[in-house]
Amino acid sequence: MTGNAPQRWQLAFSVEVRHAYFDDVGASAPLAWQLVEPSPAQFSALGLMYRVDNRGLSAFRSDGPGGEAAADLVFRLTAEDPAFFGYTDIDFADLHSTLWFDSTSAPATDGDTARRLHMGATVSAADRAAREALPLLRSTTQHAPPALVGFVRIRWSSDDPPRRAWLIAFDARAVVWKYSVRGASGRALFIRDADGQVDFEPATPALLPDNTDTVVLRSTAAIPFRQRAPRRFQLMEAIAHGERVLIKPLPVASPSALTKETVNGRDLTVAEIYVDL
Numbered sequence: 001m002t003g004n005a006p007q008r009w010q011l012a013f014s015v016e017v018r019h020a021y022f023d024d025v026g027a028s029a030p031l032a033w034q035l036v037e038p039s040p041a042q043f044s045a046l047g048l049m050y051r052v053d054n055r056g057l058s059a060f061r062s063d064g065p066g067g068e069a070a071a072d073l074v075f076r077l078t079a080e081d082p083a084f085f086g087y088t089d090i091d092f093a094d095l096h097s098t099l100w101f102d103s104t105s106a107p108a109t110d111g112d113t114a115r116r117l118h119m120g121a122t123v124s125a126a127d128r129a130a131r132e133a134l135p136l137l138r139s140t141t142q143h144a145p146p147a148l149v150g151f152v153r154i155r156w157s158s159d160d161p162p163r164r165a166w167l168i169a170f171d172a173r174a175v176v177w178k179y180s181v182r183g184a185s186g187r188a189l190f191i192r193d194a195d196g197q198v199d200f201e202p203a204t205p206a207l208l209p210d211n212t213d214t215v216v217l218r219s220t221a222a223i224p225f226r227q228r229a230p231r232r233f234q235l236m237e238a239i240a241h242g243e244r245v246l247i248k249p250l251p252v253a254s255p256s257a258l259t260k261e262t263v264n265g266r267d268l269t270v271a272e273i274y275v276d277l
Contacts, residue, residue: 086255099150100129114165174222183277194232
């Protein structure tokens with residue numbers, strides 16, 4: 001009895017995505033990958049298939065018969081988490097440019113480590129490209145979805161060494177944490193970091209639209225977002241014979257509650273947290 005040998009696949013290349021926001025080893029940014037070029041049928045005709053998991057994208061090549069092949073493989077990245085642009089250290093997407101990760105311009109690396117697809121150690125504004133400068137993608141970027149993160153182009157050839165590894169690394173956005181404490185009339189409040197790593201400015205009065213008596217306490221430095229914030233801030237009150245803890249622990253900042261403020265001539269991105277006494 002005879003039959004066709006089962007088709008076998010070997011890893012052609014991978015694109016790993018890392019994000020400093022996530023604490024779990026191996027956790028990836030919540031991004032959706034969509035093949036833009038070539039068409040799915042042409043991609044398959046190259047003897048390729050791909051899959052996406054929590055680490056990024058892996059492309060596999062069939063070991064079946066076939067001649068030499070080469071192509072530019074373009075994927076569109078969109079954010080599956082609505083808060084992605086809040087906790088990621090990149091500019092918000094605009095109508096005229098997009099992140100463009102290209103293997104043809106990837107910086108060289110030493111050794112066998114994955115080659116990053118961006119200019120610096122992590123993704124930055126330097127990796128943005130004007131959409132009008134991407135003629136192959138002009139039709140696909142005119143009506144880009146609001147959650148568009150960018151595009152990845154891998155120039156692939158059947159002559160490439162197998163298991164070529166690429167890397168995209170996002171940093172977490174760091175913002176000033178601003179606690180607005182309502183009902184603080186006549187109380188000497190301050191915030192203490194139980195780990196002694198973050199300081200806060202002295203409480204200053206602030207009048208809310210509802211005329212609630214409020215004080216504001218801002219962190220003296222920007223604090224990076226983390227999926228599970230390792231912060232143990234305590235709201236304290238100075239009293240006649242020492243101090244006491246009022247709230248332990250304080251709630252942490254949310255990447256979905258960001259505002260812009262000018263404080264002492266500085267433009268700040270601020271995460272606002274409301275606390276009631």
